[in-house]
Amino acid sequence: MAQATSQSAESDHRLKSERRVIHYEKGAFETRTDVVVSEYALTVFVNGQEMATVVCTPEYMEDLVVGFLASEGVIRSIDQLVDVQISDFRGTARVQTTSGVNFNQAFYNKRYIASCCGKGRQSFYFYNDAHTAKQVDDPVKISPKQIFELMDAMQTDATLWHETGGVHMASLCTPEKVVLSRTDIGRHNALDKLYGHTLMQRESMTGKLIAFSGRLSSEVVLKCAKIGIGVVLAKSAPTALALEIADELGITAVGFVREGSFQVYSHPWRVLQ
Known part of the structure; x- marks a missing residue:
């Protein structure tokens, strides 16, 4: 057990470090310790x-x-x-x-x-x-309630993001629950970590979707297509190119999932009304 704790502490040290900073707020300066993510x-x-x-x-x-x-x-x-x-x-x-x-x-x-x-x-x-980007025909469906629950679950798991504010987070989900989450300073890396894990475990992507902490860029949508994901949920906005790719490759893009609302930009038939 002691060895496991030591390994965990070493891994934790590699992911982040502490730095003394001068913090300014409401007209006053103070010295604080901040946590920064590693590259x-x-x-x-x-x-x-x-x-x-x-x-x-x-x-x-x-x-x-x-x-x-x-x-x-x-x-x-x-x-x-x-x-x-x-x-x-x-x-x-x-x-x-x-x-x-x-x-x-x-x-x-x-x-x-x-x-x-x-x-x-x-x-x-x-x-x-x-x-390598392929048409996605997965008939997975998701309800508004499930969309909010998955985004909440993803953000609850985002420990490194809460500590540093410097990473993206991607979660592989079923409509009912988060299956696997990965964080990284690069949004494409977080998705590749999910992809690599599922390949090595030989997991089927049928019925799966991805929840994402950032905006929906063309790169994020392309990654989802390569993985074989039919629905991607994001906290922030999509880009026009991302939506063109989603339209073409059959991906349901859901953005601005926050504070009880969201917007479906493409292939809305997967979102139950």
């Missing part, structure tokens, strides 16, 4: 070839790597994955895939994937997006 650079190699450097929150990194490779089209099933070796010291993930996988750098355009929203990958601007 970690993980360079992914596939069959000895460098693919990308992902800036992430340093937990569930195997989930992240597997989900990232699947969403980028490097692997199409978990059976194509032979081995994943992650070195915390070197900041590397070395992946071996089956001989049937042909990783072509020209298609995947080595790039630095930042944690922020500034120069994100845009819809179908990359070869792999056009070949």
Whole structure:
């Protein structure tokens, strides 16, 4: 039990740190201790070839790597994955895939994937997006009451967000409950962590949906399509491009879920009236 506590404390230390700050409020300054989230650079190699450097929150990194490779089209099933070796010291993930996988750098355009929203990958601007995003036909249905309950449950689980305010949170749900939650400084990373976990556990995505803490960007909707999710719930606004993708790929996009209201932007037949 002592060992488990020590490991938990070490993991907790990697995710966040404390910093003395000068806080100003209502005309007065005071010294406080603030909690800030950590950033970690993980360079992914596939069959000895460098693919990308992902800036992430340093937990569930195997989930992240597997989900990232699947969403980028490097692997199409978990059976194509032979081995994943992650070195915390070197900041590397070395992946071996089956001989049937042909990783072509020209298609995947080595790039630095930042944690922020500034120069994100845009819809179908990359070869792999056009070949991995798929039409979603899942007939899952959800009621307004369930929408609010799932968003409340997701936010209740968001411990690191409450402490730092510096991460995104994504939860995989059924209409009745939250099944799995992941946080990360990058919204795409949080979704990849969910994707990787479900692939390694060979979980079916039928009847599942995703609740998300941020806005609905094109990247978030594309990730949901790649995972095979038919409904995505978000606390904030969608972008126009995100809704174009949702229309095209059959995804029900629900935004502004807060304070007893929400807006359904696409494929409203999944929301019970």
